[in-house]
Amino acid sequence: MSDSNVDGGFENGYFTFRDGYLYCEEVNVDALRKSLAASIFPSSPFYLYSKKQIQDNVESYKKALQEFNIDYSLNYAAKANSNLSVLKIMKDLGCSLTTASGMELKLALEVGFEASMIVMNGTGKQLWELEMAITAGALVNIDSDFDAENIIEVARKLGKDAKVLIRVNPDVDPRVHHYVNTGKEGTKFGVSLEDISTVLGLLEIEPLVHLVGIHVHLGSTIDDTSVFRKSTELVLTLFSNIESKGFKSLKYLNIGGGLGIPYGKNMLRTHCYRNDSKASHQRLDKLFEELEASGITTEMFQSCKTHLSQYKSEKTSKQEFLSAMMRILPTSCPVRNPLSHFVKTKDRIQSSVPSPAETIKEIKDVIGDKPIKLMLEPGRSLIGNSTILVTNILGTKHSGNKRYVVCDGAMTELLRPCLYEAYHHAELIEPSTRAGEGKHLFDIVGPVCESGDFLGKDRLLSVPHRGCGLAVFDTGAYCSSMGSNYNFRLKPAEILVDGSSWKLIRQPDKYEDCMKPFYDLDNGVP
Template identity: 45%
Template sequence: MGFEYREGYLYCENVCLKDLQEQLKDSGIFPDSPVFVYSKDLILKNVKSYQQALNSLPNDTGLNFSVKANTNPHLLRILRDEGCSVTLVSGNELRLALQVGFTPSQMVLNGNGKCRWETRLALETGCLINVDSEFDLKQTIEVSKEFNLEARVLLRINLNIDAHVHPYISTGMAGSKFGIDEEQLGHVMDLIKTENHIKVFGLHCHLGSTIQDLTAIRLCLKKLKTKLDESIDIKYINIGGGLNINYMEHVDDTQCIDHEDDQILKQVEGKLKDLPSNGFKIDHQKYKNKQINRRDWIKKLKEHDMLPDCIPENTTPSIKDLISTVEETGFHHSIKIIVEPGRSIVGNTAVLLSSVLGCKTSGNIRFIVTTGSMTEVLRPSLYDAYHHIDFTEPVEDSTRHLYNVVGPVCESTDFLGKDRFLKTPHEGCGVAVWDVGAYCSSMSSNYNCRVRPAEILVDGSSWKIIRKPDSYEDMMSAYEYQQ
């Protein structure tokens, strides 16, 4: 079921989100703060899609959820019950996974800089450790000897492959802080040969996040297979995660171009003016006071490679396509294949609900100011990520304008979306930011002394709070330490 509109109101499964907001407000417990709302049905569907695709492989497989995408224990329990394991990037994530009840031997601890206590905890629990560098290996050797523990390791290799993603979330190229450079792998293997406490179980390579083109992954898999053919005796291949989701899914069919606000058309017309005479031309008079279907408009612009930055192109390989690429590579049936998705399991399963504080104009820019902000959804401010934004209830003013949707945080970079064609909302109108299930709650903060929001899980017609909102007292409690 997921999220859908019914008679102008946004529903999560069978729960009207406007009614939910009113119930939370009437409870007196919740301030006028945003709230994350998750669909259990979507989580289960995404897990099942991975499991069905993995079952098509002749190899044994492991589906490891990347906990850094979302650390809510209630969601982790759902994934545990569905047969997932986890990939972790810190000692506290490891503690969380143990508390939730994941099987230690199936867990993987990543990290380009582990503290000794984190390495020791991983060794004591028996989870796999991704060795990320020579100094990481030396620390693992020292800790394993000190406590007489066996280290089951994967070697994370940097294969210098460009995944063509934002540089802040690219991890597989030379110059990245992650992984052992390919030419250093032999030296690292030589160091391991003389160590009885270290056993190499596999190789790992993760190229980055929001991967839209499987070409890079295909090249990565071929290189990993070459390493196997060079007689490295291993049991596991960890191909990482990073598969993109369709952040544009909810806007492709939106009638979104209002030519009372034609800044985008003027921007594109300026870019297209130097095209040959048979190039695509925009006639403002022809389209004045009309609206164009977004999908058709984007298609025309793509033909000339002139897609404006404010309308990002989104391509999304399917989970089935990813696993088919693994199958095409032809790993021996004795090799276990591990995948560690985060975004593609929980990314599309949540929206952030907030409310309109007001609208304003500065120069020729219109703003919708909401209670939601970069402290809940950091991705747009951090690397200009796109999230669909719309209202949770009918809006009387049917005229669309070009708006920047921003929050109340005291930073100019506090925006949720720019250049969005939206109706002019009334004060208090509900607003939803889509696809915030990954890297939003887990990256939220108390900046400006804002409280981190509540989180709610919807299951059919029922809902429950799976994280209470911060209070002022919660934020101040950490400062009450007395020596």
């Protein structure tokens, strides 16, 4: 069991707490952090992967697909995380690959993925990328009429057959953040339904380009499986319509769209919320203790307590409770922000993420026994929860009513909170020597010179000591791959754990690595 003074205490796949210390499989994360700093390289932060978690994620999809008796290809999106070792694990597990650039395709071919099952995606594919894809025999998605024209041009130049899918924009709203919504009308992705006839007109007179399937991609972080059913129904109707126009080689139904992962699952613990609301009420009572000590008038406090009583007895809704509190409390009151954040969060943490089996059932119910090969692109759910970002805490500070934990991890390693206001859970990985000072709400921020450089806001943590380790969870997807050298920061190491052993799968950047591309104007040489 975890020490009561430690902020951990939850089960998160292969990341678990034992006696107050975080483990990745059988590796003590804090011991590894200190060992790395003392020996191999003074690298912090770093990404830490669980190989078993990756394997479990993939196997859960394969098991569900096999149980529903579907001819399938499970495609991993290289853009989520293109670490060479990760790609090799995916290949060994039987995955195919979806690529979004020529260099991703080149890497896929070098790793040894079967070229005929690689999907080359992209709204704006360059001619050299199309040449590489067609030469290799990969499947190429048509994203527009000009994309179709370019594919035809390249196929003629090479004198080589090209197998293509039309990426359709189905105008299905997956109700996700607008930056990761790719299936709604008005986004840049796919051929609109009214323009499909234009693309078909180009293809029917070109003998070298063969239409073999239809692709839809709805977006990312999806938590409603009904959108998969809706898009599958639409695509199957398109299948029939296109076949009736003389295209008889349709085989692939490519349903793209990333299931979300429960990034917010451990908000349950942070905000002391449970389904029975008992712990939720305890957390609110604690906030009200802080409110009583904050110096507001007795009248204000009694009015707030009345609204709390009504809320706890379910006589008022959370929206009514929050609105009343925000009217009563002065703007400067330090409890306003955590109270608002707490109540707003309750809806988010109640939502569950669908399982692979639930998602595949929606698709299978529509496909039935039709002779179609399903290509599934489930996105971040194959890799997202396999990884944590391990950082060192540099210190704590105050600014007005805000408390900050400042760590050496930053938006350069974890852009999602800044880009999408995304939630990633964070925990201390070891007991804090300052745990006796209690727990407080902290914003977790990095050293990058941007106000948007934060890893998490309003996180309930024990006061950490300087040099304490902190883990940010669920960083396997779109974290390392979206990392940068902004502020001339060096990209960090990546480490893979397998049972009780670990190995380095990406060297941390060195100053010399980052300087190599530049030319010295004085000397004219790199």
